[in-house]
Amino acid sequence: MEPLPFQFFNHYFWAIAIGISLINYVIGRRRIVAAIGLGQSQPNDMLGLFGRLCLFSNMPWLVMGWGLLYGGVPSVFSYLQPQDHNPYVSCWYGSLLLLAIVNALWILLADGAGRVRELQQLGAFGSRQKNATMPEWTIKLLAILGPVFVLIWIYWMQFVTVEAPH
Numbered sequence: 001m002e003p004l005p006f007q008f009f010n011h012y013f014w015a016i017a018i019g020i021s022l023i024n025y026v027i028g029r030r031r032i033v034a035a036i037g038l039g040q041s042q043p044n045d046m047l048g049l050f051g052r053l054c055l056f057s058n059m060p061w062l063v064m065g066w067g068l069l070y071g072g073v074p075s076v077f078s079y080l081q082p083q084d085h086n087p088y089v090s091c092w093y094g095s096l097l098l099l100a101i102v103n104a105l106w107i108l109l110a111d112g113a114g115r116v117r118e119l120q121q122l123g124a125f126g127s128r129q130k131n132a133t134m135p136e137w138t139i140k141l142l143a144i145l146g147p148v149f150v151l152i153w154i155y156w157m158q159f160v161t162v163e164a165p166h
Contacts, residue, residue, distance in 0.1 A: 013076040014065035018058055025054040049115065056102075060095045067092060083158050093154050100146040107143035 009016070032046050067073040067088030079089050106112040113136040 010075045010077070011068055012065075014061045014068060017061045017064075021054060021058055021061070025051070028054070056099060059099055060092055063088075063092045063095045080157065080160065082154060093150075093157075097147060097150045097154070100150045104143040104146055107140055113139040113143070 028050055029047060032050060064076070064079060067079075067086075068076065071086075071088035073079070073086060073088050078084070078086060079092055082089055082093055103112075107116070116139050117134060117136055
C-alpha cells in the first residue's frame with residue numbers, strides 16, 4: 001500500500017498540473033496588465049491571446065486526467081511507458097503533438113509570430129527585460145522545433161523502462 005501523499009500524486013498529478021497552470025495564468029495576467037498599463041487599447045487582445053494559450057495548454061492534462069479517472073490507466077507513471085500501447089497514454093502523447101503542431105501552424109501561417117512579438121507575450125512567461133522583443137524568425141524557429149522536440153521525446157520514451165507502481 002502506497003502512502004497517502006504518493007497515492008494522491010500518483011492519481012491526481014493532472015489536477016496538480018492544472019492548478020499550477022492556473023497560478024501561472026494569474027501571475028502572467030498581472031504581468032501583462034503591469035507591462036501595458038491601463039491606458040492602451042491592446043490589453044483585451046493581449047489578455048485574450050494569453051487566456052487562450054493557457055486554456056489550450058491544459059488540454060494534455062485533461063486527457064491525462066480522463067485516462068487516470070475513467071480509462072483504467074493505473075498511475076501517472078504509465079504515461080512514461082508509451083511502448084505499452086495503452087490507448088489513453090497514446091492519446092496523451094497525441095494531444096502533446098497536436099498542441100505543438102497547432103501552435104507551429106498558427107505561428108507560421110496565421111502571423112502568430114507577429115502577434116507574439118507585437119503583444120510581447122513572451123514577457124508574460126517571465127522575461128526579465130521589460131522592452132526586449134524577440135525577432136520573428138526566432139519565434140518561428142522555436143515554433144518549428146516544438147513538434148520536432150515532441151516527436152523526438154516520444155521516440156526516446158519508447159526505450160526508457162520505468163516500472164510503474166500498480
